[in-house]
Amino acid sequence: MSAPVIVLIVIVVIVVILLLWFVGMYNGLVRLRNLVQEAWRQIDVELNRRHDLIPNLVESVKGYAAHERGVFDEVARARAAAAAPGSGPAEQAQQENQLTQALGRLFAVAEAYPVLRASENFQQLQAELTNTEDRIAAGRRFYNANVRTLNTKVESFPSNIVAGMFQFERAEYFEAEDPQVRQAPTVSF
Template sequence: MSKSTAYLILAVFIIMTLPFFFITIPIVIMMRNGLVKKRNQVDYAFSGVDVTLQKRGELIPNLVESVKQYMSHEQNTLKEIVELRNKLTNVKSDSSERFRLENDLSGLLKNLVVTVENYPELKSNENMLHLQRTLNEVEEQISASRRAYNASVNNLNNAIQTFPSNIIAVTNNFNIKPYFAAEESLKTAPNLKQLFN
């Protein structure tokens, strides 16, 4: 092979491989950056949920203390609420166990609010009314934060599971994130009939 033929083959090889470097590598970089941004958005959305859950956690002791004075035979519910709140401090923040405990706590708080309706003197107490309003606001904020979190998780999970970004996801250890999901018991409406007996 002559020197000119070797240069010609080298030139053809370079011309053939240049598109790979100028097209493929930027695409790979853009896909990886997109996955990182989606993962960061999930973390950001979860921090929003976490902040509102912490706000609710700080509100619970005040609520329990206000209710405790009036509801002596509802002590088991109050005790369960306090125990769940304490368990939540020891659970990994983005685990499915945390999501389950938060759902349990939501159910107990919902039952407590319904039970409070049976105590006219408690229901009309100014402090209790303020706590109920605040709890309702916090629950709405938690609901909105969970929706934002689930939307972010959906975007990330779609990117992790669809081609070609799934190849980048596997090679860079991106994992599917769990959704916040309501438990079946929380999907049923409270029995309001018992309030009017």
């Protein structure tokens, strides 16, 4: 073989390797972006379940503590804000924090009514809410791990070149301002 043919083969091999690297990097970024979106949808499902449980919980408490109107209104406002569509993870986290604080006040009201605390319906709703809170926390950990991986790829060289070419952007974390705020409300009877 002549020297020009060898040089041409080497150039073709280098171009093919670079093209395969480029395609692999792009596909990896797409996979990570889809994982982040899937993880967020799972959190959204659990948040919707939480939002659906709250009216039943409020009605259960209302039957025993009808004069606590301010607490019920606060929970309703916080639930409406948290259930509103179209917010990103950071804004959703802030709205969920406010809802959790309102639920804490609702549970504080419930503590003053022993008959309510003994109610099977109230106990079942409280257990379902706690279970949902646990699933939200697990989903948040999974989501944030995927966000971390995606953000690392978007910011790291050389994958940041591919990310920049195709407008891959950093994803927002879903985190509470106060770690205790995101814990399931606890009520001791």
